[in-house]
Amino acid sequence: MTDGFCVSIERCRNIYSIVNSPTPPSRGIQNYIKKAACTLPEVERSVCCQPMEVVPASTTTSTTTTTTSAPNVIVPVKTGTGPVIMIGSEPDPGATLNWSMLPTTSCGTITINRIAHGNATRVFEFPWMALLRYESNGELSDRCGGSLINNRYVLTAAHCVRTSSSIKLVKVRLGEHDKTKEIDCHVYSDGEQDCADAAYDVDIESMVVHKEYNRPIKFRHDIALIRMVREIDFSDSVKPICLPVNEDTRRKVLPRYIITGWGTTEQQALSDLLLQAIVDHVPIPECQQKMNENFLYVNLADEWQMCAAGKNLVDSCQGDSGGPLGFSVNVAGSRFVQFGIVSAGVKSCGKESVPGIYTRVTSYMNWIVANMQP
Numbered sequence: 001m002t003d004g005f006c007v008s009i010e011r012c013r014n015i016y017s018i019v020n021s022p023t024p025p026s027r028g029i030q031n032y033i034k035k036a037a038c039t040l041p042e043v044e045r046s047v048c049c050q051p052m053e054v055v056p057a058s059t060t061t062s063t064t065t066t067t068t069s070a071p072n073v074i075v076p077v078k079t080g081t082g083p084v085i086m087i088g089s090e091p092d093p094g095a096t097l098n099w100s101m102l103p104t105t106s107c108g109t110i111t112i113n114r115i116a117h118g119n120a121t122r123v124f125e126f127p128w129m130a131l132l133r134y135e136s137n138g139e140l141s142d143r144c145g146g147s148l149i150n151n152r153y154v155l156t157a158a159h160c161v162r163t164s165s166s167i168k169l170v171k172v173r174l175g176e177h178d179k180t181k182e183i184d185c186h187v188y189s190d191g192e193q194d195c196a197d198a199a200y201d202v203d204i205e206s207m208v209v210h211k212e213y214n215r216p217i218k219f220r221h222d223i224a225l226i227r228m229v230r231e232i233d234f235s236d237s238v239k240p241i242c243l244p245v246n247e248d249t250r251r252k253v254l255p256r257y258i259i260t261g262w263g264t265t266e267q268q269a270l271s272d273l274l275l276q277a278i279v280d281h282v283p284i285p286e287c288q289q290k291m292n293e294n295f296l297y298v299n300l301a302d303e304w305q306m307c308a309a310g311k312n313l314v315d316s317c318q319g320d321s322g323g324p325l326g327f328s329v330n331v332a333g334s335r336f337v338q339f340g341i342v343s344a345g346v347k348s349c350g351k352e353s354v355p356g357i358y359t360r361v362t363s364y365m366n367w368i369v370a371n372m373q374p
Contacts, residue, residue, distance in 0.1 A: 006038040012049035083169070085161060088208040088225070091370035099245060101150055101372050106234070108242035108335030110328060119275045123177050123186040123196050126260050128241035128336075129274060130154045131173035132226075132322060133201060136166055142270070143167075145261045145323030146226065147241045147338055148174065151234065153372055154226040155243075156322035157341050157359065158213040161224040169207070172228055175199040175237040179262070179272040184237070196237035205229045208371045210364075217299050222343040222359045224322075225371055241324060242337045243361060243368070249331055250362040256280050257308055257327045257339065259356075261320030279308035279325070282355040294354050298344070304363055306340050309355035325358050 010016055015033055036047040091097060108128075130146040132154075146156035154172050161169060176199040177184040185195040205228060210221040232238065244250045260276045282290075287307030288300045300307070308325060325340030340358030361368075 006046050007049050009045045009047050012047050015047050015049065083204040084206050086206060086208045086371075087211050088367065088371035089211045091366050095370065097366060097369045098372075098374070099369055101369060101374060102243055102245055103150060103240050104242065104245055105332050107149075107240040108326075108328075108331070108337055109239055110334055110336055119277055121177070121260065121274045121276050123184045123194070124236050126274065126276070126336075127175070127235075127237050127239040129176070129260055129323070130156075131176050131262065132156060132160055132169055133171040133173055134163065135168045135170045140171070142173070142179075142262065144169075144321045145263075145342070146172070147324040148232075148238065149240050149243060149338075149368075150372075151231045151240070152228055154228070155324075155338070155341065155361075155368065156224050156226060157222045157343055158209045158224040159222055159343070160322040161207045161209050161226070162213070169204065169226075171201040171203060172226060173199055173201050174232060175235070176262075177237070177274050197235055199237075202232060203229045210367065217301075219298060219344045219357060220301065220304055223341060223361075223364050223367070225368065227373065241326065242331060242335045244337055244339065244365065246331070249329060249337060250365070252329060252339075254281060254327050254329070254339070257325045259308075259320065259323065259325050259342065261323040261342070263320035263323075277310050279310040279356070282307040282309050287355045287357075290354055296354070298357065300357070304360055305343070306358045306360045307355040308340070308358060 015036065018029060018033065033047070036049070038046050038048045128148040130148055131142045132144040132146055133140050134143050144156060144160035146154040146160070149155045163169060175197060177196065183195050183198055185193045187193050204226055207227070208225040210223050212221045213223075214220065234240070244252075256278055258276055258278055260274060262271050262274055284300050284302040284305065284307060288298075291298050291300070306325075320342045323342045324338040325342065326336055326338040328334050329337050331337060339361055341361060342356065343359045344357040
């Protein structure tokens with residue numbers, strides 16, 4: 001996270017928008033603004049502002065001027081060491097969104113044209129997979145997954161970002177396949193090898209969590225964006241996934257999907273190797289019934305969530321949280337498109353007849369683009 005600048009309050013977009021809003025801010029936001037106060041010579045009121053929110057000194061700010069190109073205000077909710085967590089709102093109706101930030105032709109590239117048999121993946125097969133790394137007591141651990149959606153952002157679940165004070169999300173690991181190997185290689189039948197570049201960690205600049213996460217109902221709006229501190233270079237082992245940008249893709253209801261992650265295996269231990277599984281689509285009414293039958297008190301919403309279940313106890317598990325649910329579809333050729341984010345499931349993982357719950361990405365496309373920055 002970069003240091004802030006002490007500027008006049010009029011030059012800080014977020015805070016100035018809040019104090020001039022006709023709706024009184026919450027007590028938490030008021031406290032944040034008070035803590036952001038700083039002293040600037042000959043300035044009546046000044047605040048510590050993040051660089052990306054500072055309006056240039058030559059810009060004239062007016063309380064009556066609005067723009068349709070900007071999303072709703074993103075309000076910081078956590079200060080201190082480590083990346084800042086922001087609250088992201090849905091964009092205003094009619095707002096102009098910068099869809100060019102999401103790739104449509106250089107994403108979801110399928111390098112191995114096959115349907116998975118078994119759960120092991122191959123090198124280069126899912127180059128958009130990201131590992132989220134957390135710091136606790138001076139040590140790094142992997143606790144969630146995510147998907148690379150462009151050269152600066154990773155898409156994940158809100159519950160992977162909103163952690164306890166003793167566990168901080170600090171890094172994104174890209175290009176990983178087998179954690180036990182420094183260099184991952186695919187060996188062909190003739191003995192030839194194709195090796196990937198070494199996996200690497202990238203620091204986090206900021207994170208955005210949906211404003212309504214867990215409100216009014218638990219597991220609702222479980223989505224977040226992670227902005228890395230720098231643009232990353234794409235390679236054979238690091239590429240973005242496609243998101244359902246166009247309307248035709250959003251309307252698709254597929255019979256099955258693929259989930260990927262380093263989650264808990266049937267031995268209840270985190271896997272060192274990236275795993276995959278095929279899961280079948282489960283309609284929300286059927287999924288809700290399964291939850292009720294198993295005394296799992298979750299109120300599902302078809303608009304915001306989707307369900308899927310695997311056969312023979314195949315499911316997403318702890319450690320897969322935040323990872324993508326997707327499949328290959330015909331979008332400017334055959335491309336892997338993300339339709340869901342692993343959100344919640346039973347603790348036993350793969351418990352028979354109980355589907356996993358996923359955030360429905362197609363319902364959040366406007367939110368995603370509105371809360372990204374170039």
